[in-house]
Amino acid sequence: MTGSYGEELLRAALAGTDPDSSPVTHTEVIPAATARFAAWPEWLDPRIVAAYAETGLYRPWEHQIAAAEHAFAGRHVVIATGTASGKSLAYQLPVLQTLLHDHAATALYLAPTKALGVDQLRSLTTILATDPDFTRLAPCTYDGDTDAQMRQWARANSRILFTNPDMCHIGILSGHHRWQQFLRQLRYIVVDECHHYRGVFGAHTALVLRRLLRVARAAGADPVVIAASATTAAPAATLTRLIGEPAHEVTQDASPTGERTVALWEPDFLPEVTGENGAPVRRSAGAEAGRILADFVIEGARTLCFVRSRRGAEITARTAAGLLASTAPELAGRVAAYRAGYLADDRRRLERAIADGELLGVATTNALELGVDISGLDAVVIAGYPGTVASFWQQAGRAGRRGAASAVVLVARDDPLDTYLVHHPEALLRKPVEATVFDPTNPYVLKPHLLCAAAELPLKPDEVARLGVEAQVDELTAEGLLRRRKAGWYLAAGVEPHADIDIRGGIGGQILIVDTSTSRLLGTVDTARALSTVHPGAVHIHQGASYVVDELDLDDGLALVHPEEPEWTTSARDTTEVEVTATVDAQDHGPLHVALVEATVTSQVIGYLRKLPGGEILDSVPLDLPPQTLPTRAVQYTLTPEALAEAGVTEVSLPGALHAAEHAMIGMLPLVATCDRWDIGGLSTNLHADTGLPTVYVYDGYPGGAGFADRGYEAFAQWVEATAAAVSGCACEKGCPSCVQSPKCGNGNEPLDKAGAIAVLTLIGRTLPNPP
Ligand SMILES: Nc1ncnc2c1ncn2[C@@H]1O[C@H](COP(=O)(O)OP(=O)(O)OP(=O)(O)O)[C@@H](O)[C@H]1O
Numbered sequence: 001m002t003g004s005y006g007e008e009l010l011r012a013a014l015a016g017t018d019p020d021s022s023p024v025t026h027t028e029v030i031p032a033a034t035a036r037f038a039a040w041p042e043w044l045d046p047r048i049v050a051a052y053a054e055t056g057l058y059r060p061w062e063h064q065i066a067a068a069e070h071a072f073a074g075r076h077v078v079i080a081t082g083t084a085s086g087k088s089l090a091y092q093l094p095v096l097q098t099l100l101h102d103h104a105a106t107a108l109y110l111a112p113t114k115a116l117g118v119d120q121l122r123s124l125t126t127i128l129a130t131d132p133d134f135t136r137l138a139p140c141t142y143d144g145d146t147d148a149q150m151r152q153w154a155r156a157n158s159r160i161l162f163t164n165p166d167m168c169h170i171g172i173l174s175g176h177h178r179w180q181q182f183l184r185q186l187r188y189i190v191v192d193e194c195h196h197y198r199g200v201f202g203a204h205t206a207l208v209l210r211r212l213l214r215v216a217r218a219a220g221a222d223p224v225v226i227a228a229s230a231t232t233a234a235p236a237a238t239l240t241r242l243i244g245e246p247a248h249e250v251t252q253d254a255s256p257t258g259e260r261t262v263a264l265w266e267p268d269f270l271p272e273v274t275g276e277n278g279a280p281v282r283r284s285a286g287a288e289a290g291r292i293l294a295d296f297v298i299e300g301a302r303t304l305c306f307v308r309s310r311r312g313a314e315i316t317a318r319t320a321a322g323l324l325a326s327t328a329p330e331l332a333g334r335v336a337a338y339r340a341g342y343l344a345d346d347r348r349r350l351e352r353a354i355a356d357g358e359l360l361g362v363a364t365t366n367a368l369e370l371g372v373d374i375s376g377l378d379a380v381v382i383a384g385y386p387g388t389v390a391s392f393w394q395q396a397g398r399a400g401r402r403g404a405a406s407a408v409v410l411v412a413r414d415d416p417l418d419t420y421l422v423h424h425p426e427a428l429l430r431k432p433v434e435a436t437v438f439d440p441t442n443p444y445v446l447k448p449h450l451l452c453a454a455a456e457l458p459l460k461p462d463e464v465a466r467l468g469v470e471a472q473v474d475e476l477t478a479e480g481l482l483r484r485r486k487a488g489w490y491l492a493a494g495v496e497p498h499a500d501i502d503i504r505g506g507i508g509g510q511i512l513i514v515d516t517s518t519s520r521l522l523g524t525v526d527t528a529r530a531l532s533t534v535h536p537g538a539v540h541i542h543q544g545a546s547y548v549v550d551e552l553d554l555d556d557g558l559a560l561v562h563p564e565e566p567e568w569t570t571s572a573r574d575t576t577e578v579e580v581t582a583t584v585d586a587q588d589h590g591p592l593h594v595a596l597v598e599a600t601v602t603s604q605v606i607g608y609l610r611k612l613p614g615g616e617i618l619d620s621v622p623l624d625l626p627p628q629t630l631p632t633r634a635v636q637y638t639l640t641p642e643a644l645a646e647a648g649v650t651e652v653s654l655p656g657a658l659h660a661a662e663h664a665m666i667g668m669l670p671l672v673a674t675c676d677r678w679d680i681g682g683l684s685t686n687l688h689a690d691t692g693l694p695t696v697y698v699y700d701g702y703p704g705g706a707g708f709a710d711r712g713y714e715a716f717a718q719w720v721e722a723t724a725a726a727v728s729g730c731a732c733e734k735g736c737p738s739c740v741q742s743p744k745c746g747n748g749n750e751p752l753d754k755a756g757a758i759a760v761l762t763l764i765g766r767t768l769p770n771p772p
Contacts, residue, residue, distance in 0.1 A: 003029070004029045004259060004261045004405065005259070005261065005378075005405035005406070005407065006027075006029065006259075006260065006261020006262075006263070006379070006405065006406065006407030006408075007027065007029070007261055008299075009261075009295075009296055009299055009301055009378075009379060009407045010024065010027065010261070010263050010407065010409070012295050012296070012298065012299045013291070013292045013295040013296065013409075015295075021268065023265050023266055023267055023268060023288070024263050024264065024265055025264045025265070025266050025422045025423055025425075026262075026263070026264040026422065026423075026425040027261065027262070027263045027264075028261070028262050028263075028425060028429060029259060029260070029261050030257075030259070030260045030261075030262060030429075031259055032256070032257060032258050032259045032403065032405075033253075033255075033256055033257045034256055035059075035061055035254060035255060035256040036061060036062045036254035037059040037060065037061060037062070037254075038059075038060055038061065038062045038064070038065040038066075038254075039065070040060060040065075041065060041068060041069060041072070041093065043072060043097060044093060044097055045096075045097055045100055045101070047100070047131050047133060047134075048093065048096050048097060048100070050130070050131070051127050051128070051130040051131050051134070052089075052127065054130040055126055055127055055130065057089070060086075060089060060093075061085070061086060061254040061255050062252065062254035063079060063081050063085065063090070063250050063251075063252055063253055063254045063255070064079075064086050064087075064089045064090045064093075064254075065090075065093075066250045066252075067079040067087075067090035067091075067226070067250040068089075068090050068091075068093040068094050070248050070250070071090075071091065071094040071188065071224050071226045072093070072094040072097065072098075074222075074224055075224065075247075075248050076224055076225040076226075076227075076239065076243065076245060076246065076247040076248065077224075077225075077226055077227070077239075077247060077248045077249070077250060078194065078226075078227040078228070078229055078235045078236055078238070078239040078247055078248070078249050078250070079091075079226075079227070079228050079229070079249075079250045080228075080229040080230065080231050080232065080235035080249060080250070080251050081231065081250070081251065081252075081253035081255070082230075082231065082253045082255065082257070082393065082397065083230070083393050083394050083396070083397025084255070084397050085253050085255040086255055087192075087228040088120065088123060088228070090226065090228070090250075091109075091188070091190045091192075091226040091228065092124065092127070094188065094224075094226070095107045095160065095187075095188050095190070095226075096127075096134075096137075098187050098188065099137050099159055099160065099187075100133065100134070100137075102185075102187070103136070104185045105159065105185050105187045106158075106159045106160070106161075106182050106183075106185045106186050106187065107159065107160045107161075107186070107187060107188040107189070107190065108160075108161050108163065108168070108186060108188070108189050108190070108212075108223075109160065109161065109162045109163070109190040109192065110163060110164055110165055110168060110189065110190065110191050110192065110209075111162070111163075111164055111192045111193060112164065112165070112192075112193055112196035112197065113164070113193075113196075114143050114144070114145065114164065116192060116193060117141060117143060117162040117163065117164060118141060118162070120162060120192065121139055121140075121141055121162045124139055124160070125139060136159075137159050137160055138157050138158045138159060138160075139158060139159075139160040139161075139162065140153075140154040140157075140158035140160070140161055140162065141154075141161075141162045141163070142154050142158075142161045142162065142163040142167055142171065142172075143162075143163055143164055143166075143167050144166070144167065151171070155178065155179060155181075155182060156181075161182075165197075165204070165205040165208045165209075165503050166503045166504065168208055168212060169204075169208045169211075169452075169498065169501065169503055170498055170499070172212070173208070173211055173212060173215060173452065173456055173498070174452070174455075174456075174498040176215045176219075176456055180219055183215060183216045183219040183221060184216075184219040184220050184221055185221060186216045186219075186221040186223045187221070187223055187224065188223055188224055188225075188226060189209070189212065189213075189223050189224070189225045189226070190225075190226050190227075190228075191209070191225060191226070191227040191228070191239075191242070192227075192228050193228060193229070193230070194227040194228065194229045194238065194239065194242060194436075195229045195230050195232050195238070195388070195390045195436045195674070197242060197436070197438060198436050198437055198438050198674040198675070199437070199438055199674070199675060199679060199702075199706045199707070199708075200438070200442075200445065200702055200706050201438075201503065201504050202242070202436065202437070202438025202440075202706075202707075203438045203439050203440045203442055203445040203446075203706065203707070204445060204449075204501065204503040204504075205242065205438075205503065206241060206242045206243070206244070206438060206440035207440055207445065207446065207449035208449075208503065209225070209242055209243050210243060210244050210440070211449065211452060211453050211456060213225075213243060213244075213245075214453065214456070214457070215456050215457065218457050225239070225243050225245075225247070227239045227242070227247070229390075229436075230389075230390030230391075230393060230394060231251065231253075231389070231390070231393070231432065232389070232390060232432055232434060232435060232436050232674075233432055233434060233435045234435055235249045235251065236248060236249035237435075238435070238436045241438070241440065242438075242440075244440075244467075256403055257400070257403070258400045258403045258404045258405050258406060259400075259405045259406075260396070260399075260400055260405070260406050260407070260408060261405075261406070261407045261408070262396070262407075262408045262409075262410070262425075262429060263407070263408070263409045263410070264409075264410050264412070264421070264422040264425055264428075265288070265292075265409055265410065265411045265412065265422065266282075266411075266412045266419070266422045266423075267282045267283035267284070267285060267287075267288045267411065267412065268282065268283060269281065269282050269283075269731075269732075270282065270283055277735075277741075277749055277750065277752070278734075279732065279734070279735060279736040279737065279741055280732050280733075280736050281414065281736070281737075282412075282414045282736075282738065284413075284414075285383040285384045285411045285412060285413040285414075285418075286307055286312045286315055286316045286319075286383050286384075287315075287316075287319055288383070288411050289305050289307065289316055289363075289381045289382075289383035289409075289411045290305075290315070290316040290317075290318075290319025290320045290323070290363070291319065291320070291323060292305075292381050292409055292411070293305045293316065293317075293319075293320040293335070293361045293363065293381055294319075294320040294321075294323040294324050294327070294335075294361070296361065296378075296379050296381070296407075297320065297324060297328075297331055297334065297335060297360045297361040298324070298327065298328050298331065300360070301360075301378035301379045301407070302354075302357060302360055302361075302376075302377045302378045302379070303360065303361045303362075303377065303378060303379040303380065303381060303399075304354075304361075304362050304364060304368065304374075304377055304379075304380050304381070304395075304398050304399070305320075305361065305362065305363040305364065305380070305381040305382075305383060306364060306365070306366060306368075306369070306380065306381070306382045306383065306386065306395045307363055307364070307365060307383045307384070308365070308366075308383065308384050308386070309365065309541065310339045310365055310545065311541075311545070311546070312363075312365075312383065313337045313338070313339050313363045313364055313365050314337045314339075314363075316337070316363035316383065317335055317336055317337035317361075317362070317363040318337075320335045320361055320363065321333075321335045331360065334358070334359055334360040334361065335359070335360065335361040335362070335363075336350060336353070336359055336361075336362055336363075337362070337363050337364065338350050338351075338354075338362050338363070338364040338365075338367065338368060339364060339365045339367050350362070351374060354374055354377075355374055355376075366386065366391070366395070368398070369386075369391065369394050369395055369398075374398060376400075376404065377398055377399040377400070377406070378399060378400070378404075378406055378407065379399055379406060379407040379408070379409070380395055380396050380398050380399040380406070380407075380408050380409075381408075381409045381411065382395050382396070382408070382409065382410045382411065383411050383413070384411065384412070384413040384415075384418060385410065385412070385413070385415075385417060385418045385421055387670060387674075387676060388434060388670075388674050389428060389432040389434050390432075390434075392410070392428065396408040410422065410428070412738075414736070414737040414738050415667060415737060415738060416663075416664050416667035416668055416723075416726045416727070416730075416738060416739050416740075417667055417668055417670055417671060417677075417726070418738070419726055419729070419730055419738040419739065420668065420671065420722060420725065420726035420729070423725075423726075423729045424722070424725065427671060427722070434670070434671060434672060434673065434674055435672065435673060435674070435711060435715075436674050437673040437674050437675060437706070437707040437708055437710075437711045438706065438707050439704075439705060439706055439707035439710065442702075442703075442704035442705055442706070442707075443472055443704050444702075444703040444704035445704065446469065446472055447472050447475070447476060448497055448500060448501050449501070450469060450472055450473060450476060450482075451476065451481055451482070451491060451495065451497035452497045452498055452501065454482055454489055454490060454491045455491045455495075455496075455497055455498070458485075458487060458488040458489060458490050459473060459482075459488050459489040460487070460488040461488055463488075464488075464489070473489055476489075477489065480492055481495055481497075502524070510524040510525070510526065510527065510557060511524060511525050511526075511527055511530040511534065511552070511554070511557050511558065511559050512524055512557055512558055512559070513525060513534060513540065513542070513547075513559045513561060514558060514559070514560055514561065515547060515561055515562065515563065516550065516560050516561065516562055517562050517563055522540075522542045522547070522561070523542060525559070526702070527554070527557070527628075528628060528630050528701065528702070528703060529701060530552060530554070530559065531552070531572070531574075531603075531605045531625050531628055532572040532574060532603075532605055532744075532746075533572070534549050534552055534559035534561075535549065535552055535572060535605055535608060535623055535625060536549055536550065536551060536552055536623065537549060537570060537608060537621055537623075538570045538572070538608065539566060539568065539569050539570045540559075540561055545563065546563070546564065546565040546566070547561035547562060547563050547564065548561060548562060548564040548566065549561050550562060552625075554626070567612060568610040568611055568612055568618055569610075569611050570608045570609065570610055570611070571608060571609050571611065571743065571744060571745070572605045572607075572608045572744075572746060573605070573606055573607045573608060573609060573620065573746050573747065573748060574603050574604060574605045574606060574746035575603065575604050575606060575746070576601060576602070576603040576681070576683050576746060577601070577602045577603075577683070578599050578600070578601050578602075578634065578683050578688075578690075578697045578699065579599060579600045579602070579689075579690065580597045580598070580599050580634075580636065580690045580691075581597075581598045581599060581600055581631070582597065582598040583595050583596075583597050583598075584596040584597060584598060584633070585713065589767050589768055589769065590643070590767055591639055591640040591642065591643035591767060592637065592638070592639055592643075592763075592764055592767040592768070593636075593637065593638045593691075593693075594635070594636070594637045594713070594716055595635070595636045595637070595713075596633065596634075596635060596636075596709065596710060596713040597633070597634050597635075597636050598631070598632075598633055598634075599631075599632060599633070599634045599636075599697065599699060600629055600630070600631050600632075601629070601630040601632060601634075601681065601683075601699055602627055602628070602629045602630075603627065603628055603630070603681075603746075604625065604626070604627040604628070605623055605625045605746075606622065606623060606625075607620055607621055607622040607623045608620070608621055608623065609621075609748055617748075620748070630699075630701070630702075630703060631703055631704065632699050632700045632701070632702065632703060632704065632705050632709075633699065633700055633704070633705030633709040633710060634697045634698060634699035634700070634709050635697070635698045635699075635709050635712045635713045635716070636691070636695060636696070636697050637695070637696050637764065638688075638691045638693040638694060638695045638696075639693070639694055639760070639763065639764070640693065641693070641694060643763060643767070644657075644694060644759075644760070644763070647759045647760070647762070647763040648759050649756050649759050649760060649763075651686075653753045653755075653756040654686050654694060654756070655684075655685075655686055655751050655753075656751035656752050656753030656756055656757075657753045657755075657756025657757050657759060657760050658684035658685070658686070658694060658695075658696055658756075658757075658760060659684045659747070659751060659752055659753075660727075660735060660740035660752040660753055660754055660756065660757035661684070661696065661723070661727075661740075661756075661757040661760045661761055662682040662683070662684040662696045662697075662698065663682070663740050663741065663742040663745065663749075663752070664723045664726060664727050664739060664740050664757060664761070665682070665696075665698055665712075665719065665720070665723050666680050666681070666682050666698055666742065667723075667726075667742065668719060668722050668723040668726055669698065669708060669711075669712050669719065671718075671719070671722050672711060672712065672715040672718055672719050672722075673707070673708045673711035673712060673715070675706070675708045677742070677743075677744070678701070678744065679700070679701050679702070679706065679708060680698060680699065680700060680701055680708055680709075681698075681699050681701050682696065682697060682698045682699065683696070683697045683699075684696045684697075698712060716768070717765075717768045720761055720764050720765050720768070721765050723761055724758065724761035724762055724764075724765055726739060727739045727740060727754065727757055727758050727761065728758045728762075730754075732754075733754075734752075734754050735752045735753075735754035735757075739754060740752050740754050740757055
């Protein structure tokens with residue numbers, strides 16, 4: 001290895017490791033790119049150009065202008081380019097131009113997090129401060145923290161509001177009559193970081209946006225949607241699904257980037273440590289990342305290390321400081337942890353210390369991923385794949401802004417997807433196949449929003465037909481929630497639907513998780529998932545802090561917990577049954593049948609295991625809890641016993657083979673769909689009553705489905721192929737957490753047959769037709 005800055009840093013981190021068993025599975029130097037500039041649009045007011053010049057921005061890049069042109073011409077557009085590629089300018093130009101020239105025009109900016117909204121408001125305020133003509137735009141935040149007086153002021157005076165989907169739903173749409181002045185003039189809706197709207201949150205946000213467009217149009221406006229997104233598969237299709245209308249996309253990034261070296265790192269197995277069922281255990285990603293962080297700091301590289309939990313961030317910082325204390329004591333004090341939960345003052349102090357180089361190494365949760373302006377670092381270490389390609393680049397993008405060389409190291413966790421990615425760099429570093437998945441047609445999400453829509457403005461027959469929601473409207477009418485009158489459907493008297501929807505809270509009833517030591521509400525969990533996650537005795541991690549559940553009261557919707565950090569973690573054991581209620585789509589390929597089905601999943605938590613961090617099982621505790629049913633969508637596949645036998649899967653190995661294949665597929669679904677393995681469940685059986693054949697189900701863990709099973713069905717061939725590669729590429733002998741073991745298996749990871757899983761997955765891959 002010679003050459004790049006990143007390679008030199010890596011060499012330092014690798015010093016002392018055995019060159020024959022290097023943990024680095026791949027290194028790639030992504031060359032620097034030079035900027036491609038465009039002219040400022042002819043329609044743009046020179047005062048706006050001057051304002052940017054004053055902040056140091058003289059020439060726009062091509063993609064910024066391409067997106068601005070679409071929007072200014074009235075076309076919905078999404079700009080999906082790299083981190084820090086200046087996506088904000090793309091929406092600011094049309095918005096500022098329009099608002100400057102039409103003194104009544106308004107714009108609404110939506111961000112998935114408050115921090116990002118605040119950051120964007122700050123950046124716009126800096127630009128507006130350059131010219132007194134701009135002051136009457138009065139940009140203003142409108143979120144859960146805005147007090148009543150300020151809200152009133154904002155409604156009457158502000159022409160650019162910075163808000164989020166939650167406030168848009170509860171603060172604006174529910175009382176839209178008070179917002180008529182603003183909505184009548186609404187010209188632009190900006191949807192920033194739109195790849196964050198996924199799963200159930202995505203479905204809720206899609207319906208909020210569609211309702212917003214509906215009331216704005218009824219008020220006489222016709223707003224254009226400008227979305228910004230990280231690079232994902234098919235951004236225009238995602239925006240179209242979000243707003244229900246056609247959209248354009250701009251994806252060619254013309255911003256300059258410095259040379260970046262990306263290394264993929266797989267920690268070695270720990271000698272003499274075994275986990276569940278005797279499986280080998282790898283060094284933890286956090287500990288490995290702590291070592292790399294220390295090495296980079298010794299080299300003088302300003303480094304951020306992303307760790308998935310708060311506790312992990314603390315431990316990684318401590319590991320690095322400990323190593324430095326013995327090798328370079330003068331540097332030990334220049335490493336710290338940063339996470340949500342620190343006091344605001346401490347956070348600002350740490351941010352300043354990072355920015356001015358006083359701190360050289362910082363281990364952080366994703367609190368530093370979005371909306372905190374820290375840039376110009378030399379290296380980023382990511383302990384564990386952050387779940388999406390977009391997040392990976394967002395974290396990686398913290399290093400090397402504007403032309404400087406940088407290094408990025410991804411350290412794999414013991415997990416099939418991490419293992420796959422460090423051995424298949426193309427899936428991470430080339431065009432992503434991961435699509436932002438959500439399903440706004442899920443009746444469990446759609447019906448409450450239809451009630452809100454009817455409360456906002458009566459639903460007209462032509463509108464109901466156009467949206468294809470006749471069946472749901474009929475059901476709501478039969479349930480007495482809507483009333484049919486001549487002009488359309490009205491909300492029944494006494495129904496108040498807005499407060500019943502929690503945009504981020506999932507679907508249906510919620511269980512509140514309350515810390516009894518402080519009476520503080522920690523968060524909520526769907527009723528459907530409560531039994532497996534907050535059963536009595538469960539260890540519950542909330543933002544990195546640990547609690548133990550004392551009581552789960554399903555009638556009152558409460559899980560009572562107290563702070564405690566036991567040495568063990570818990571995992572529920574359950575029994576599951578799947579009953580197919582309808583087939584949505586199916587394909588037959590000889591001995592293989594693949595279908596997308598509607599199904600009812602009945603599961604019962606029967607106990608839980610207590611496990612030590614090394615994977616060792618302490619004991620199994622029985623529980624007596626009621627069964628739960630989940631109506632959802634699933635991918636189903638069956639194989640004939642003859643084909644399985646021919647592939648070498650015997651009757652004895654079949655249960656373990658199907659079970660292991662199911663686990664690995666659940667672990668790998670996030671490669672093609674933006675989900676987490678905890679969002680999905682599975683069942684495998686030698687003989688299923690509905691099919692009469694060996695059958696595997698992978699289902700969405702949310703009532704009605706969140707779109708994950710649908711995406712798995714659509715990308716089935718890619719999904720199976722990647723899963724087969726991940727399992728066969730894993731160096732363990734009989735199965736480990738990096739391939740077929742699952743951290744949430746209801747059967748304690750038994751039985752599992754790794755070789756059988758490879759045979760099953762290879763058989764499916766061989767049987768599927770080649771992609772076109
Ligand atoms: N044409 C340009 N020339 C020079 N600097 C620019 C240009 N456009 C934007 N910038 C600067 O680049 C930085 C990043 O811009 P911005 O925050 O809009 O990026 P982004 O793509 O939205 O980032 P993220 O991926 O974090 O959402 C800002 O400091 C901005 O001032």
